[in-house]
Amino acid sequence: MVGVLEAKGIWKVYETAATRVEALRDVSVKINKGEMVAVMGPSGCGKTTLLNCLSGLDEVSVGEVFVEGISIFEGDDMLRTKVRREQLGFIFQSFNLIPVLSALENVEMPLQLNSAEPNSKSIREKALEALDKVGLKEWASHRPAELSGGQQQRVTIARAYVHEPGLLLADEPTGNLDTETGTKILDLLVQLNKELNITMLIVTHDKAVSKRCSRVLEMRDGRIYRDSYNSVEEE
Ligand SMILES: Nc1ncnc2c1ncn2[C@@H]1O[C@H](COP(=O)(O)OP(=O)(O)OP(=O)(O)O)[C@@H](O)[C@H]1O
Numbered sequence: 488m489v490g491v492l493e494a495k496g497i498w499k500v501y502e503t504a505a506t507r508v509e510a511l512r513d514v515s516v517k518i519n520k521g522e523m524v525a526v527m528g529p530s531g532c533g534k535t536t537l538l539n540c541l542s543g544l545d546e547v548s549v550g551e552v553f554v555e556g557i558s559i560f561e562g563d564d565m566l567r568t569k570v571r572r573e574q575l576g577f578i579f580q581s582f583n584l585i586p587v588l589s590a591l592e593n594v595e596m597p598l599q600l601n602s603a604e605p606n607s608k609s610i611r612e613k614a615l616e617a618l619d620k621v622g623l624k625e626w627a628s629h630r631p632a633e634l635s636g637g638q639q640q641r642v643t644i645a646r647a648y649v650h651e652p653g654l655l656l657a658d659e660p661t662g663n664l665d666t667e668t669g670t671k672i673l674d675l676l677v678q679l680n681k682e683l684n685i686t687m688l689i690v691t692h693d694k695a696v697s698k699r700c701s702r703v704l705e706m707r708d709g710r711i712y713r714d715s716y717n718s719v720e721e722e
Pocket residue numbers: 501502508509510528529530531532533534535536537
């Protein structure tokens with residue numbers, strides 16, 4: 488079976504004249520459709536580097552990455568950009584919303600980028616539907632600065648899945664939120680995973696997050712040293 492995402496023997500080495508950091512060391516992993524996978528490990532162990540390499544934001548030093556069966560480093564930057572725009576959605580700790588755009592316009596972005604007909608009515612409708620799903624329809628015209636942290640993160644989630652990517656990558660999605668808001672964001676991610684069958688890879692330090700995932704990858708010193716499945720779902 489072809490995984491939604493597969494890494495084969497990837498290494499990422501950051502090298503300058505004076506230093507050499509092996510951020511990833513021979514990482515191989517396969518993520519299957521519908522899985523909700525947590526990536527855990529101490530600061531500096533390579534979690535963000537792994538997400539960046541799996542999404543082609545960063546180039547691997549050695550190895551191969553397949554997104555929906557496409558070998559992303561066999562092509563050029565254009566291929567990787569296309570794969571990211573069409574197949575992947577991103578959620579970052581710091582939200583990364585565009586401040587001058589409204590919530591709705593932020594959510595429309597991935598659709599605009601993928602469409603031959605930007606500004607069409609269907610784009611607006613789809614974006615509104617995604618905002619509705621995260622409970623923010625009434626806030627569509629507000630700019631990010633006028634929203635709370637939790638609301639901004641919900642806009643980010645709507646933006647991440649509005650173009651129906653096969654895979655959602657999240658780096659500390661609850662890291663900047665208080666516990667209660669973080670729990671709500673997590674509930675929303677679990678709901679999207681279950682209802683829309685979106686595969687998710689979530690970097691987190693939070694055990695409350697990893698407990699809700701179906702699988703946990705634990706990293707140390709640039710390697711995955713444990714890959715385990717959560718047998719009991721906490722629902
Ligand atoms: N652009 C870069 N240039 C040089 N070294 C880097 C670069 N990015 C990351 N590193 C190094 O690679 C290693 C892994 O970093 P990474 O950001 O992936 O860690 P992390 O697990 O995400 O940590 P955290 O939990 O603090 O976010 C670290 O030693 C870091 O210093």
